[in-house]
Amino acid sequence: MQSTPDEVLIRRIANGDRVAMQVLYARYHVRVFRFVVRLIRDEATAEDVISEVFLDVWRQAGRFEARSTVSTWLLAIARFKAISALRRRRDEGLDEEAVAAIEDLSNNPATALEKKDKSAMLRKCLAGLSAEHREIIDLVYYHEKSVEEAAEIVGIPQNTVKTRMFYARKRLAELLKSEGIERGWP
Amino acid sequence: MNAINEDPEHQKIEALLPWYAAGTLSRRDANRVEQALASDRELARQYDLVREELVETIHLNERLGAPSARAMERLFAAINAEEARAPRQGRWFNLGSRIFEFLSSLTPRTLARSAIAAAVAVLVQAAVIASVVVKEQGSPSEPRLASAPSEGSYAVVRFVPQTTADDMTNFLRAYKATVVEGPLKGQLYRIRLSETRLPKEEVGKIIRQMQSESNVVGFVAATE
Numbered sequence: 001m002q003s004t005p006d007e008v009l010i011r012r013i014a015n016g017d018r019v020a021m022q023v024l025y026a027r028y029h030v031r032v033f034r035f036v037v038r039l040i041r042d043e044a045t046a047e048d049v050i051s052e053v054f055l056d057v058w059r060q061a062g063r064f065e066a067r068s069t070v071s072t073w074l075l076a077i078a079r080f081k082a083i084s085a086l087r088r089r090r091d092e093g094l095d096e097e098a099v100a101a102i103e104d105l106s107n108n109p110a111t112a113l114e115k116k117d118k119s120a121m122l123r124k125c126l127a128g129l130s131a132e133h134r135e136i137i138d139l140v141y142y143h144e145k146s147v148e149e150a151a152e153i154v155g156i157p158q159n160t161v162k163t164r165m166f167y168a169r170k171r172l173a174e175l176l177k178s179e180g181i182e183r184g185w186p
Numbered sequence: 187m188n189a190i191n192e193d194p195e196h197q198k199i200e201a202l203l204p205w206y207a208a209g210t211l212s213r214r215d216a217n218r219v220e221q222a223l224a225s226d227r228e229l230a231r232q233y234d235l236v237r238e239e240l241v242e243t244i245h246l247n248e249r250l251g252a253p254s255a256r257a258m259e260r261l262f263a264a265i266n267a268e269e270a271r272a273p274r275q276g277r278w279f280n281l282g283s284r285i286f287e288f289l290s291s292l293t294p295r296t297l298a299r300s301a302i303a304a305a306v307a308v309l310v311q312a313a314v315i316a317s318v319v320v321k322e323q324g325s326p327s328e329p330r331l332a333s334a335p336s337e338g339s340y341a342v343v344r345f346v347p348q349t350t351a352d353d354m355t356n357f358l359r360a361y362k363a364t365v366v367e368g369p370l371k372g373q374l375y376r377i378r379l380s381e382t383r384l385p386k387e388e389v390g391k392i393i394r395q396m397q398s399e400s401n402v403v404g405f406v407a408a409t410e
Contacts, residue, residue: 014359016269018262018265021262021265025258025261029252029253029257029258030252030253033250033252033253033257034247034250037250038247038250043251043253046253047253047254047256047257047260048257048260050253050257050261051257051258051260051261051264054261055261055264055265058261058265058268059268062355062356062359119238119241119242119245122238122239122242123242123245123246126239126242126243126246127246137239137243138243138247140204140205140208140210141204141207141208141239141240141243141244142243142244142247144208144209144210145210146205146210146211147205147210149210162201162202163201165201165204166201169204169236169239172239183235184231185231185232185235
């Protein structure tokens with residue numbers, strides 16, 4: 001069975017089709033949610049953000065020009081909303097790095113056990129990257145975005161995407177090294 | 187720690203490894219990476235590290251779970267509230283748009299332009315007639331359908347032959363206009379600019395704005 005292309009759903013949404021809106025939501029809400037959670041590290045706020053993202057889709061569907069894929073468009077909106085939410089949170093005194101520190105697993109009782117597990121350690125270090133580095137790693141590895149698409153979502157040149165990915169991986173290697181895992185690179 | 191390979195070509199290929207692993211490179215770049223991997227052991231070792239990262243990034247994300255139903259409830263509550271405040275116009279026009287797209291997909295554009303224009307003219311007319319019928323039947327849930335009422339502010343417009351259905355739909359939506367009659371003589375359509383009678387100056391301003399969109403409309407003028 002062939003599913004309705006995203007672009008067709010967007011056209012239907014532009015004409016006020018709520019069923020199309022529900023289909024698009026069902027198709028993408030989990031991925032968008034995870035992208036936002038990884039950026040802002042707060043599930044409750046992420047839920048608010050995805051409601052805002054899809055409400056923007058409802059409002060702006062008529063302006064979608066299909067220059068990019070729908071998923072790229074969604075992630076670009078989500079990124080903008082997530083950054084706005086982070087700013088609000090900073091204004092309220094909940095600094096992102098403070099939240100990151102709370103989530104730092106290094107004091108977790110399970111750490112000793114995890115150190116024996118390279119995969120778990122890799123996940124821990126991936127989680128410990130800066131927001132900028134987490135974002136690019138997720139876009140490339142999890143959201144399967146090309147260099148061009150990642151550039152569009154983040155709003156940076158394509159060469160910067162490659163450079164940022166390189167430094168994200170380099171930082172990951174450093175974090176692993178600090179945990180006693182030497183990867184031999186860089 | 188191994189020494190970093192300073193060869194620019196090696197570094198370029200190395201930078202592409204994450205996208206190669208994710209399967210998002212162009213065929214050309216993917217071929218470049220494959221050839222390099224076959225002959226460069228250090229690069230192949232790098233690729234193994236990239237694959238580990240990719241697998242664990244997926245695991246990490248998959249463990250994040252999904253949003254609760256609250257997010258969807260909030261979304262549709264907001265949509266309902268917006269629709270209650272300002273129902274969207276021009277939804278009936280979607281029929282013409284969809285059929286136009288369907289016809290366009292079946293026929294080479296250059297050959298079909300005149301045939302499609304004629305077909306759309308008939309369909310738009312049919313839609314207007316149908317909408318009048320629907321209105322007379324008093325469907326409460328649909329948006330107001332056009333029947334050339336005397337109140338409000340109106341214009342006549344002729345779309346340029348190259349205009350697509352999307353262009354027409356977007357044009358009408360941008361001006362919050364709806365087609366109330368047409369096609370009239372000379373492929374003109376009568377459109378409603380506002381349900382209330384606008385000041386003459388305001389109508390003139392809208393007409394001038396419309397006239398500037400010469401890629402979509404060939405003729406626009408105010409009418410009663």
